[in-house]
Amino acid sequence: PVERLPEIQEARLRLPVLAEEQIIMEAVKDHECVVLCGETGSGKTTQVPQFLYEAGFASSGGIIGVTEPRRVAAISMSHRVATEMNLSSGVVSYQIRYEGNVTENTKIKVMTDGVLLKEIQRDFLLQKYSVIIIDEAHERSVYTDILIGLLSRIVPLRNKKGLPMKLIIMSATLRVEDFTENKRLFSSPPPVIKVEARQFAVTVHFNKRTPMDDYTGETFRKICKIHRMLPPGGILVFLTGQAEVHSVCRRLRKAFPYKPNREHTDMMETEEDLKKSKRAKKKNVSLPRINLDNYSALPVDEGDEDRQAGIDEDDGEGSDLELELGDHPDTDHEEKADPSIPLYVLPLYSLLAPEQQAKVFRPPPAGSRLCVVATNVAETSLTIPGIKYVVDCGRVKKRFYDRVTGVSSFKVTWISQASANQRAGRAGRTEPGHCYRLYSSAVFGDFSLFSEAEITRRPVEDLVLQMKDLNIEKVVNFPFPTPPSSEALIAAEELLISLGALEKPARHGRLSEMEKARLSCPISPLGRAMAAFPVAPRYAKMLALGRQQGCMQYIITIVSAMTVREIFEDYDRPAGSEEENVKMSGKKARSVQMRRLWAGQGASLLLGDLMVLLGAVGACEFAGLTPQFCEENGLRFKAMLEIRRLRGQLTNAVNAVCADADVYVDNKMAPPTEAQVLCLRQIVLAGLGDHIARRVQAEELLDPKWRNAYKTPLLDDPVFIHPSSALHKTLPEFVVYQEIMETTKMYMRGVCAVQDD
Ligand code: ADP
Ligand code: MG
Secondary structure: OOOOOHHHHHHHHOOHHHHHHHHHHHHHHHOOEEEEEEOOOOOHHHHHHHHHHHOOOOOOOOEEEEEEOOHHHHHHHHHHHHHHHOOOOOOEEEEOOOOEOOOOOOOEEEEEHHHHHHHHHHOOOOOOEEEEEEOOHHHOOHHHHHHHHHHHHHHHHHHHOOOOOEEEEEEOOOOOHHHHOOOOOOOOOOOEEEEOOOOOOEEEEEOOOOOOOOHHHHHHHHHHHHHHHOOOOEEEEEOOOHHHHHHHHHHHHHHOOOOOOHHHOOHHHHHHHHHHHHOOOOOOEOOOOOOHHHOOOOOOOOOHHHOOOOOOOOOOOOOOOOOOOOOOOOOOHHHOOOOOOOEEEEEEOOOOOHHHHHHHHOOOOOOOEEEEEEOOHHHHOOOOOOEEEEEEOOEEEEEEEOOOOOOEEEEEEEOOHHHHHHHHHHHHOOOOEEEEEOOOHHHHHHOOOOOOOHHHOOOOHHHHHHHHHOOOOOHHHOOOOOOOOHHHHHHHHHHHHHOOOEOOOOOOOOOOHHHHHHOOOOEOHHHHHHHOOOOOHHHHHHHHOOOHHHOHHHHHHHHHHHHOOOOEOOOOOOEOOHHHHHHHHHHHHHHHHHHHHHOOOHHHHHHHHHHHHHHHHHHHHHOOOOHHHHHHHOEOHHHHHHHHHHHHHHHHHHHHHOOOOOOOOOOOOOOOOHHHHHHHHHHHHHHOOOOEEEEOOHHHOOOHHHOOOEEOOOOOOOEEEOOOOOOOOOOOOEEEEEEEEEOOOEEEEEEEEOOOO
16 A cells, blocks of 8 residues: 655645546556546656556566656656655666666666667566556657557567556647557557646737747846746746756846855856856857867767757847837846846756756745746656746757758757647646747747657667567568658668678668668677667677777777767857856866877877777776866766766676676776777777768869868768867878768768878
């Protein structure tokens, strides 16, 4: 029996999903699969696992599995469910890519969808689980889609074998036809249960005009007006990325200072703010904003909205918009700090540390108004209590891939109408609310109705390899809720063949039309080994080759660093004051100097940016991986911690795949020898072989735009080595690169020389 605290029980009873407990549990009893739709905040995520627990789904040895597309949600939901049930984290646990607190006694396990996919590789029947809940299915994340496809087969198989299992798909929107009306997925449509949320009316206010550039300025001004003029109630703000969130937080804290004690604000910002307020008259000065960190390192993962992509907000002043909250346009608020009406400002985004994230759930200090400035994470996965006003910039930051060339770029685009309505809905959880849309109703009318499923928007080689490893040879026949394009499937199959992960078809050369149509090359033994590594196929190939000349620990380190994003601190952010600018440029100079040092000398220079990564991790671990070392040397502490975890995980994976590999994580790793550097370059080339670029020869220089440019097989346009790259001055004839990111130009990132000049 579950013994809940009285106040918890009382709060639960107010959740709409509780009224449906019986209906839900009866549907689960009668069907293999049930779809549950209910507004965000209706209690699906926190309550349904408890219903199942109380109905005995964890009492005969089975585990209740819950998947979330985001790490933030997996962690916070497991904590919340444990608290509500009065159970320890050893019983209600979580597992994300690198960490978790699962024990032998775990009964409810909340994990990211990628974690469950890996578990299916180990045990196709998922025998540990008595029920799987796929949460946030409306987000249509790639892994969620794949899991639903797989589970549509696994659940009937389990039931046929007399090992009953249930599947519950939960969605915050009613748009579930891709699951329910897809005959390949479920031959008889699963029942859909709708939870009627107690949603209060939300009045939507459109802007008369739509700011195209300075929407963060507009956001800031709108928040100021709400705070000054409207009755109490929390404000939730939607912006597109971490940099914007911080910039608006900083401006708000300056305008409405609130500092009872330091615990409530982020230390660094508090100090910055104190200095800044001394020279409050100074106008903002921006530094040029081009930086290697403006690209991402991670090929495919969640949390893209947090990555900087050279599309940082314009902090400029001045907009002649008509504001709806009465009075005339006014851009001067931030100059006059007004401590009489404190605003309790909190940022919220995926990369934020969990302790910081947890603050949004606590009531704001007495007498202050809560203002959460968030990225898309607050749209559906987290419900913040007490929100009465929503400010929606109408945009989201997304990563776009070119289907043919694989070139990726981050773009801020308009959201869908469905997203806009989700965002507005956040204002009506506890009482009637207001949503301020910083765009006109005409612009809203042009939004697409729904966002596209992620699987149709990105390369799929990692998924194809994982499916082949599950012996799904004909990937085209897989019951995708929405299938990826056939070009994407063909590109994936071809890449995997070229990496040796799939058996080559009998003929040589590119795939014939017929072979393309079948896409049925079986996995090779090398492919099996690669599939065991939790990284994208190109990196898995490098790990599979890493045993030569004692290179394994280096290659593990390089791969770990390449797949963790933003390892270098970004000093190109616009700073507030001149003083700050000076401090930032000092830090930047130090960071440039350190990168040069890590790039090494002689032979190792040719390993280029990858040597910088190796050197940085080596130096940081040698120094004991302290926040201080990272701060002093321009490294992001959180990224370095993630690299450490990933090194551990990859080291275990390598030892598991290859019993005599005998590799361990060495914190006093010596730099690679000259012979090893050569070997590392060969290994990197084997993984990134299709990412080769050749320097444009002098005689081919028809056009000045080709100066210092490189040519790649697939692109007509020139690509470049970024000024912050270790090989920017060397300009080797042939290079391989980790990826191409388009910002002001097409820049290669993670560059390594192929041939000695
Ligand atoms: P849904 O999954 O339907 O969106 P949830 O189960 O996530 O709904 O949330 C139900 C309620 O629980 C919400 O009102 C939310 O504010 C509250 N809640 C969720 N997590 C926490 C937490 N960590 N602390 C306090 N309240 C929380
Ligand atoms: Mg939820």
